[in-house]
Amino acid sequence: MNDQALTDAFYAHVMGGGKVEADDWMPDDYRAALLKFVEMHANSELMGVLPEREWILRAPTLRRKLALTSKVQDEVGHAQLLYRVAEDLGKPREQMLADLLAGKTKFHNVFHYPTRSWGDVGIIAWLVDAAAIVSQQALRDSSYAPYARTMKKICWEESVHIMHGRDVVLTLMNGTDAQRAMVQEALDRWWGPLMQMHGPKTDPATDRDLIWKIKSKHNEQLRQEFLSIYVPRILELGLTIPDPALRYDQAEGRWQYTEPDWDELRSVVTGHGPMSQQRLEFRRTSRDDTQWVRDAIIGPATVAAA
Amino acid sequence: MSEPQDRVWEVFRQEAEGDPMVHGGSVRAPDEELALHYAREFYGRRQESHRLWVVARDSIVELDDPDLLDPPFDRSHKRPGGYIIKHKLEAAKARAATTGAPEVEE
Ligand SMILES: [Fe+2]
Ligand SMILES: [Fe+2]
Numbered sequence: 251m252n253d254q255a256l257t258d259a260f261y262a263h264v265m266g267g268g269k270v271e272a273d274d275w276m277p278d279d280y281r282a283a284l285l286k287f288v289e290m291h292a293n294s295e296l297m298g299v300l301p302e303r304e305w306i307l308r309a310p311t312l313r314r315k316l317a318l319t320s321k322v323q324d325e326v327g328h329a330q331l332l333y334r335v336a337e338d339l340g341k342p343r344e345q346m347l348a349d350l351l352a353g354k355t356k357f358h359n360v361f362h363y364p365t366r367s368w369g370d371v372g373i374i375a376w377l378v379d380a381a382a383i384v385s386q387q388a389l390r391d392s393s394y395a396p397y398a399r400t401m402k403k404i405c406w407e408e409s410v411h412i413m414h415g416r417d418v419v420l421t422l423m424n425g426t427d428a429q430r431a432m433v434q435e436a437l438d439r440w441w442g443p444l445m446q447m448h449g450p451k452t453d454p455a456t457d458r459d460l461i462w463k464i465k466s467k468h469n470e471q472l473r474q475e476f477l478s479i480y481v482p483r484i485l486e487l488g489l490t491i492p493d494p495a496l497r498y499d500q501a502e503g504r505w506q507y508t509e510p511d512w513d514e515l516r517s518v519v520t521g522h523g524p525m526s527q528q529r530l531e532f533r534r535t536s537r538d539d540t541q542w543v544r545d546a547i548i549g550p551a552t553v554a555a556a
Numbered sequence: 557m558s559e560p561q562d563r564v565w566e567v568f569r570q571e572a573e574g575d576p577m578v579h580g581g582s583v584r585a586p587d588e589e590l591a592l593h594y595a596r597e598f599y600g601r602r603q604e605s606h607r608l609w610v611v612a613r614d615s616i617v618e619l620d621d622p623d624l625l626d627p628p629f630d631r632s633h634k635r636p637g638g639y640i641i642k643h644k645l646e647a648a649k650a651r652a653a654t655t656g657a658p659e660v661e662e
Binding site: 273323327330331334337338343396399400403407547548 | 561562564580581582583584586590597598601602618
């Protein structure tokens with residue numbers, strides 16, 4: 251088969267629901283699109299722990315401290331698993347970390363914001379993780395099988411995070427007026443970023459990631475799914491969602507809402523969010539601080555290989 | 557920044573005693589001792605694994621040739637589903653009923 255015939259056969263295979271393994275031949279544009287997608291996902295898991303880690307030392311009880319530490323460990327673990335998937339596509343991990351720290355690659359918008367109270371810890375673990383799990387569940391059908399398998403494992407761990415977050419929120423909601431107000435205030439700040447998180451509506455007919463089944467659902471589908479599951483769960487606690495236009499349109503069978511601020515999304519993910527630079531700086535510092543560990547582990551092997 | 561001299565290790569896990577070893581994923585590590593530590597962190601920290609194996613990826617020998625694994629010949633005689641007996645059994649029973657089956661001695 252010549253290159254064009256191979257390429258045609260490849261796309262017919264994935265568009266027909268076929269799977270691809272790491273060692274299989276794949277066209278360069280599929281590989282590039284897949285790598286970009288997985289790399290951003292990995293970056294988001296890695297950067298996503300920073301807002302939460304700020305609260306480990308301030309957790310109200312030992313059990314909460316253990317749960318939060320464990321969640322942070324899980325998310326870094328997700329980053330490791332995803333960088334593993336990405337490196338098999340040909341980009342070295344060191345290069346991915348360097349590009350992230352240099353601001354050349356992106357991470358999800360929600361991790362560019364500050365955390366202001368313990369209420370944020372509950373809202374992040376419950377709703378940010380929920381919005382993320384909606385997309386991650388759809389990725390279990392990815393045409394790239396190593397990614398799909400990794401998603402199965404990650405989704406299983408994410409479900410624990412959501413329970414932890416919901417438990418934090420419920421505990422506060424059953425507490426004092428001040429605690430309820432704390433949750434409401436956190437929700438008010440996080441709602442905008444949550445609505446932006448899945449990205450603007452795209453045309454499914456021209457979305458290559460969708461056509462090649464790298465992902466299986468488009469942005470608006472994911473947002474609608476998130477709203478369908480979580481709006482009732484938020485409202486039943488007596489919380490108010492800060493969008494007066496939010497309502498389920500029976501006739502159209504979909505949620506209506508105020509158009510999210512896409513300019514804010516674009517500016518935030520390109521490194522202009524309120525905490526973008528501090529978070530990257532923290533990651534740079536910790537990378538330098540832990541260099542001796544990598545040297546200690548990798549040093550002898552380097553010598554042996556030389 | 558030197559590129560680490562790591563190898564890729566495939567991780568297999570057994571969920572409970574007696575279960576098959578199932579592929580879990582892979583880790584990257586300079587040696588098998590560290591590979592096992594990573595495997596434990598990624599695939600066993602929630603008590604979800606009874607046993608873990610790590611195997612260097614370059615030690616795995618693979619066969620995925622469809623000519624050998626999925627040849628275009630009829631192999632139904634090798635599978636239980638290749639034997640469709642419903643109608644034959646009905647016919648045999650009907651025949652036995654009309655000709656009278658021998659009594660089974662107690
Ligand atoms: Fe995660
Ligand atoms: Fe999570």
